[in-house]
Amino acid sequence: MASTEQTNTEVGHDGGHASGVFPPFDPSTFGSQLLWLAIIFGALYVLMSRVGLPRVEGILAARKAAHEGDLAEAARLRAETEEAIAAFEKALADAHAHAEEIGQSTRDKLNAEIMARRKAFDAELTANLDAEEHTIAANKAKAMQNVGEIATESTIAIIQHLTGQTPSAADASAAVSHVSNA
Amino acid sequence: MAAESEGAIDPIHQFVIEPMFHVGGLTVTNSAAYMIAILVVATFVMIFGTAPKALVPGRLQSLGEVAYEFVATTVRGSAGHEGMRFFPLVFSLFMFVLIANLIGLIPFTFSVTSHIIVTFALAAIVILTVILYGFYKNGLHFLGLFVPSGVSPVLLPLLVLIEVISFISRPISLSVRLFANMLAGHITLNVFGGFVAMLLASGTWAVILSPLPFAMTVALSALELLVAFLQAYVFAILTCVYLNDAIHPGH
Numbered sequence: 001m002a003s004t005e006q007t008n009t010e011v012g013h014d015g016g017h018a019s020g021v022f023p024p025f026d027p028s029t030f031g032s033q034l035l036w037l038a039i040i041f042g043a044l045y046v047l048m049s050r051v052g053l054p055r056v057e058g059i060l061a062a063r064k065a066a067h068e069g070d071l072a073e074a075a076r077l078r079a080e081t082e083e084a085i086a087a088f089e090k091a092l093a094d095a096h097a098h099a100e101e102i103g104q105s106t107r108d109k110l111n112a113e114i115m116a117r118r119k120a121f122d123a124e125l126t127a128n129l130d131a132e133e134h135t136i137a138a139n140k141a142k143a144m145q146n147v148g149e150i151a152t153e154s155t156i157a158i159i160q161h162l163t164g165q166t167p168s169a170a171d172a173s174a175a176v177s178h179v180s181n182a
Numbered sequence: 183m184a185a186e187s188e189g190a191i192d193p194i195h196q197f198v199i200e201p202m203f204h205v206g207g208l209t210v211t212n213s214a215a216y217m218i219a220i221l222v223v224a225t226f227v228m229i230f231g232t233a234p235k236a237l238v239p240g241r242l243q244s245l246g247e248v249a250y251e252f253v254a255t256t257v258r259g260s261a262g263h264e265g266m267r268f269f270p271l272v273f274s275l276f277m278f279v280l281i282a283n284l285i286g287l288i289p290f291t292f293s294v295t296s297h298i299i300v301t302f303a304l305a306a307i308v309i310l311t312v313i314l315y316g317f318y319k320n321g322l323h324f325l326g327l328f329v330p331s332g333v334s335p336v337l338l339p340l341l342v343l344i345e346v347i348s349f350i351s352r353p354i355s356l357s358v359r360l361f362a363n364m365l366a367g368h369i370t371l372n373v374f375g376g377f378v379a380m381l382l383a384s385g386t387w388a389v390i391l392s393p394l395p396f397a398m399t400v401a402l403s404a405l406e407l408l409v410a411f412l413q414a415y416v417f418a419i420l421t422c423v424y425l426n427d428a429i430h431p432g433h
Binding site for chain 2 (some may be wrong): 023032035044049051052124
């Protein structure tokens with residue numbers, strides 16, 4: 001250390017190039033320069049290798065991890081979205097199918113009901129028609145019978161009026177039926 | 183430029199090492215002060231600048247990250263993945279040389295790397311690392327570095343001799359390349375700058391010629407900026423190449 005100082009002091013006295021030595025080749029400055037280079041380069045190496053470079057490495061690694069994490073997150077979210085879309089479309093299709101089913105079954109049910117009611121109504125109508133026909137037939141027969149009686153009574157009245165004689169009811173009736181049958 | 187304006191151009195004066203002040207038993211020379219400045223700048227960028235640890239970096243942090251990635255890419259490309267164990271060394275060398283060169287470009291400053299002893303010491307660190315790690319990792323196989331494979335036995339002694347000379351010349355070429363580039367660049371800049379001052383001070387019709395050396399100074403400054411970066415890069419990449427020899431000595 002002392003010798004370094006010595007050499008530097010000498011350099012100072014010389015006033016540098018005044019001695020005629022080209023400064024970069026002046027050995028009297030070598031000791032001082034090497035000493036300072038050792039101190040400074042040693043400090044630089046320690047600071048860079050212990051602090052600076054690990055820190056930058058950490059920053060770059062963190063950035064890389066963040067980028068990859070973001071990309072993975074984006075991919076995950078996209079997959080989730082696609083899943084949700086698929087689920088929604090499936091639900092929609094199911095709902096469509098279900099609605100179709102409900103509509104069809106309701107239609108079938110209503111058709112069946114209409115058919116049943118129509119049949120019942122038909123049957124009722126037929127029954128009523130038959131009953132009416134029977135009544136008409138009975139009334140007709142009864143009316144025909146009454147026509148015979150009226151004819152007999154009319155015959156009796158006519159004969160009585162014409163001849164003054166009163167025929168028996170049995171004869172008149174026989175005569176009427178004889179005529180009406182002919 | 184006061185000295186130059188008196189007449190004589192003295193391009194050597196800028197390389198003189200003078201004591202500035204004393205701290206304890208240590209003499210702080212101008213060279214030492216600039217080395218301290220290098221350490222301060224490197225620390226400012228790489229430690230202060232990266233302190234926010236921001237996911238989206240600011241300017242200073244970007245600068246630190248770019249420096250890291252640039253040197254890391256160089257090391258991986260030249261010395262492979264195993265070479266990354268020397269990454270802090272290569273990075274420190276690169277930053278030291280680069281900042282020294284860039285600071286030296288500021289007018290009236292001193293360039294630490296314009297002294298052969300500094301560049302030689304840096305080259306010696308590289309070569310000693312290569313030799314020590316080469317023997318530590320490969321044992322005597324490291325000497326295989328000097329024996330090219332697939333050569334006829336007649337030529338072998340000659341080739342081994344050439345390989346040995348080439349290996350020995352590595353620290354010399356590594357240090358002289360950087361030193362000579364810085365020295366020559368600064369002398370040239372100083373000479374052309376001195377011409378400007380001389381022409382302006384001449385007081386004759388020659389004053390009108392002064393823009394010519396000034397334009398030259400501007401152009402040379404741009405060139406020196408390129409050289410400053412390029413020499414730092416060359417130093418770093420050659421370090422990687424030499425370290426690669428220590429890691430994989432077989433040809």
